[in-house]
Amino acid sequence: MTLAPKASGRFERFDAPDKPKGNGNGWYRIHSPQAASFGIWHLDVSEVVTLNDVSNSEAVAQSRLEAIRERDRRDRKRQQCEAQAAEKARRWWSEAAPGDPAHPWLARKRLPPHALRQHGKVLLVPLYVEGGLVNLERIFPDGNKRTLAGGRVRGVASLIGRLTGAGRVLVAEGWSTAAALHEVMGCPVVVARNADNLALVARRLRQRLPDADITICGDDDRHLPAKGKPNKGSVEARHAALAIGADLLMPSFCEGCRHCTDFADVRLCRLGGGHGG
Numbered sequence: 001m002t003l004a005p006k007a008s009g010r011f012e013r014f015d016a017p018d019k020p021k022g023n024g025n026g027w028y029r030i031h032s033p034q035a036a037s038f039g040i041w042h043l044d045v046s047e048v049v050t051l052n053d054v055s056n057s058e059a060v061a062q063s064r065l066e067a068i069r070e071r072d073r074r075d076r077k078r079q080q081c082e083a084q085a086a087e088k089a090r091r092w093w094s095e096a097a098p099g100d101p102a103h104p105w106l107a108r109k110r111l112p113p114h115a116l117r118q119h120g121k122v123l124l125v126p127l128y129v130e131g132g133l134v135n136l137e138r139i140f141p142d143g144n145k146r147t148l149a150g151g152r153v154r155g156v157a158s159l160i161g162r163l164t165g166a167g168r169v170l171v172a173e174g175w176s177t178a179a180a181l182h183e184v185m186g187c188p189v190v191v192a193r194n195a196d197n198l199a200l201v202a203r204r205l206r207q208r209l210p211d212a213d214i215t216i217c218g219d220d221d222r223h224l225p226a227k228g229k230p231n232k233g234s235v236e237a238r239h240a241a242l243a244i245g246a247d248l249l250m251p252s253f254c255e256g257c258r259h260c261t262d263f264a265d266v267r268l269c270r271l272g273g274g275h276g277g
């Protein structure tokens with residue numbers, strides 16, 4: 001990335017290097033020849049840099065203040081968007097029909113809808129934080145999944161089964177993996193949606209159920225190391241299990257199968273029905 005900084009004294013945007021071109025997720029402001037502040041929104045980073053010796057402490061202090069203000073502005077905006085999405089989620093949820101057991105995606109996965117609801121052809125997975133509905137994951141007939149735009153995703157979770165009185169609780173990434181585990185194991189399964197969310201959701205669950213026997217059931221992203229990427233599912237599942245003193249369960253694959261990565265895949269493979277999607 002090359003950047004030709006403009007000493008305009010105003011907020012300027014630049015592209016964060018880890019996001020697609022044109023993202024504008026970075027910002028900077030050059031306050032004086034001595035000090036500038038910059039940040040990257042999606043990483044929640046903001047810093048003040050001094051360009052020379054700190055000969056102008058007022059400018060440095062001003063820069064820090066600006067960085068804090070910019071972060072506050074961003075936080076408020078995000079909270080507004082999240083509140084709007086939560087309202088939409090509650091409205092859609094209350095108006096939706098029960099999930100249709102014949103929905104093509106459920107049929108391919110050979111899973112019942114449990115508590116899912118349906119809006120037209122789209123399945124809705126309710127996503128909660130602290131018992132409040134904050135977002136919906138929409139599952140389209142082709143298997144594509146999308147949450148509501150601007151809605152909260154960090155720390156959100158869904159549940160298959162009931163936590164009350166449960167001696168053993170499982171935590172998994174995706175809804176279909178959780179549902180497949182529920183079919184086989186019979187115990188409640190918490191859906192954390194993705195690997196990045198596992199540890200956060202596991203910690204909340206541990207707070208709520210200090211004595212429960214919790215098992216983190218990871219995805220095995222075994223195809224990623226060959227592409228030079230870490231096996232995120234495995235790494236984050238281990239991390240979550242260690243963080244809360246939970247057991248770890250990883251799928252064991254059928255011989256010769258190179259497709260399966262999670263428990264839902266493995267269940268389908270064993271049922272002999274292909275891999276869903």
Ligand SMILES: [Zn+2]
Nearest residue numbers: 254257260269
């Ligand atoms: Zn398989």
